[in-house]
Amino acid sequence: MAPDTTATRFAGVAAGTSAADAVAGRAKIFEMTQAAEDAVLRPKDAGAWPHTLRAALAARIAALNEEHDLAAHFAADAGADATLADPAQGGAVPVMAAVVAFMDRVAADTRHVTADDVKDLQAAGVADADIVRLAELNAFLAYQIRVIAGLRLMGGMPA
Amino acid sequence: MSDVIRKFTRNVPHWRPRVTPVDLATATPEQLDALKVTPSNTKVSEYVLTLAHDVESLAVRSPLFNAIMYDTGGLSRAERELGALGASMVNHCVYCAAVHAMRHAQIEKSTEVTNRLFRDGADAELEPRDRAIFDFAVALSECPSQAGPDHVAALQEAGLDAAEVLDLILSAALFGWANRLMHVLGDPVRQETAMG
Numbered sequence: 338m339a340p341d342t343t344a345t346r347f348a349g350v351a352a353g354t355s356a357a358d359a360v361a362g363r364a365k366i367f368e369m370t371q372a373a374e375d376a377v378l379r380p381k382d383a384g385a386w387p388h389t390l391r392a393a394l395a396a397r398i399a400a401l402n403e404e405h406d407l408a409a410h411f412a413a414d415a416g417a418d419a420t421l422a423d424p425a426q427g428g429a430v431p432v433m434a435a436v437v438a439f440m441d442r443v444a445a446d447t448r449h450v451t452a453d454d455v456k457d458l459q460a461a462g463v464a465d466a467d468i469v470r471l472a473e474l475n476a477f478l479a480y481q482i483r484v485i486a487g488l489r490l491m492g493g494m495p496a
Numbered sequence: 497m498s499d500v501i502r503k504f505t506r507n508v509p510h511w512r513p514r515v516t517p518v519d520l521a522t523a524t525p526e527q528l529d530a531l532k533v534t535p536s537n538t539k540v541s542e543y544v545l546t547l548a549h550d551v552e553s554l555a556v557r558s559p560l561f562n563a564i565m566y567d568t569g570g571l572s573r574a575e576r577e578l579g580a581l582g583a584s585m586v587n588h589c590v591y592c593a594a595v596h597a598m599r600h601a602q603i604e605k606s607t608e609v610t611n612r613l614f615r616d617g618a619d620a621e622l623e624p625r626d627r628a629i630f631d632f633a634v635a636l637s638e639c640p641s642q643a644g645p646d647h648v649a650a651l652q653e654a655g656l657d658a659a660e661v662l663d664l665i666l667s668a669a670l671f672g673w674a675n676r677l678m679h680v681l682g683d684p685v686r687q688e689t690a691m692g
Contacts, residue, residue: 355657355658356658356662358658358659359658359659359661359662360662362569362570362659362662363563363567363570363659363662363663363666365563365567366560366563366564366567366666369556369559369560369563370560372556373553373556373557373560376552376553376555376556377553380550380552380553381552382551382552384550401639401640402639402640402641403640404640443676443680444639444676445639446639447586447587447588447589447639447675447676447679447680448586448587448588448679449588450679450680452514452683454680455514455515455680455681456514459515465515465516465549466549466550468515468549468681469515469546469547469549469550469681470549470550470553472676472677472680472681473547473550473553473677475676475680476672476673476674476675476676476677476680477553477673479639479669479672479673479676480669480670480672480673481669482641482672483636483637483641483665483668483669483672484665484666484669486636486640486641486643487636487641487643487661487662487664487665487668487669488662488665490643490644490645490647490648491648491658491661491662491665493645493648494648494652494658494661
């Protein structure tokens, strides 16, 4: 049986389809994908980024990728940081402005990221460990969102 | 900086971090565990030491990476590398593109496909199965994904079954992840510079 994960749920993988069979054949990968989601959204050591902010940024990245149901799912946990789930909103304080500018660029214009994007975060007072945490959150979402987009397309393949 | 490599190459560059990596001497027990540091294995790359700042992600990512790229069955090793390369070319991750073009060439015992891709870009002439695989990986790697039913139909016409299509989705998506670490957190630089 295909494991029930965020990826399979939001891709709409239906039982008895060739997509569900293929996922079942890679069940371990889907279980590890879910564990990776927990590691970026709810780590034990969250550093400077609490769960609500991580959820807001995850929702923001999903929205930039036009995965609106997934964005709403993440935004539900964004609490006090919910405004940042909307890509039209910037950060209210300088450090958050730098964080969302970095996250938007890494998510949506990866090829043009340069050393200056990292320097801007450092100049805003973000510690190196917290820069790595932002990159991991962003990078994981890029993966999960593309697994969802791809799996959804597989729904059209014959069983 | 002039020593940063901007053009695609199969010569794997040195990766120079833009942030300060974890210092092994002051690493926590959790970091040492995720780094798999033992008295007989103290060689850890700067890339992995950088990722050790987020030790929980590092610990789950390594086995996931290996499963997607190397678990048996499904899509061939070389074709998973082609998926990884498609993503890395979209995101312009010179380091990832070098490693996975080199692996593709090693597995295939031929540099022809990667020579063409690096010389002519994404529109390079490829045989139909490689064409369908590469085009799908490129489309899926855009933000938002540009992959559509026509791409999947092309994969099926090229003979991929559902298990192979899933493996391609996973390898291309995985490099959406890897590229956003490698290309964001460091620079690909010439090996001589790194040594000097």
